[in-house]
Amino acid sequence: MIEAGREAPDFALPDEEGKIHRLGDYRGRWVVLYFYPKDNTPGCSAEARDFNQLLSEFEREGAVVIGVSKDSPRSHARFKSKLGLGFTLLADEGTDVLRAYGAWGKKKLYGKEYEGTIRSTVLIDPEGRVAAVWPRVRVKGHAQAVLEKLRELKGSQ
Numbered sequence: 001m002i003e004a005g006r007e008a009p010d011f012a013l014p015d016e017e018g019k020i021h022r023l024g025d026y027r028g029r030w031v032v033l034y035f036y037p038k039d040n041t042p043g044c045s046a047e048a049r050d051f052n053q054l055l056s057e058f059e060r061e062g063a064v065v066i067g068v069s070k071d072s073p074r075s076h077a078r079f080k081s082k083l084g085l086g087f088t089l090l091a092d093e094g095t096d097v098l099r100a101y102g103a104w105g106k107k108k109l110y111g112k113e114y115e116g117t118i119r120s121t122v123l124i125d126p127e128g129r130v131a132a133v134w135p136r137v138r139v140k141g142h143a144q145a146v147l148e149k150l151r152e153l154k155g156s157q
Contacts, residue, residue, distance in 0.1 A: 001102035001120060001135040008124045009100040013068070013090040016076035021090055023128060030063035031124040032146055035103035037117040039071045039079035043139050050143035052085050061150050068092050069117060102135070121146055
């Protein structure tokens with residue numbers, strides 16, 4: 001997983017409408033970049049709902065929330081519409097960004113090892129540096145913990 005203090009890797013990924021987003025587009029703002037395994041699964045839906053519920057608070061703190069998975073833009077569009085999400089979902093079908101951030105790796109399910117997306121979150125400061133990292137996230141309470149960390153870091157500026 002990427003470490004706090006280093007420059008966040010740039011990216012250029014399509015959103016649910018096919019528009020390309022780059023990390024540099026968000027310079028001057030805090031970025032909550034959360035990586036999740038798959039659209040329309042119970043855990044991923046719960047995590048998306050939690051971030052969406054706190055979205056106005058993140059925005060008040062000057063932060064954008066961006067979800068990233070290897071699902072297609074079309075899948076993201078359906079997921080976003082179904083849950084009424086107010087934030088951007090980016091498609092990393094080639095897993096390059098997932099790998100650059102350390103959100104791709106070995107996982108286990110029912111005793112079988114496979115490679116996949118590791119649910120994780122990276123908080124990026126307005127200068128494009130990694131401010132905080134949550135490797136291997138548990139969904140319950142996670143969005144609130146990210147918001148609290150953001151407020152803590154902003155308070156120390």
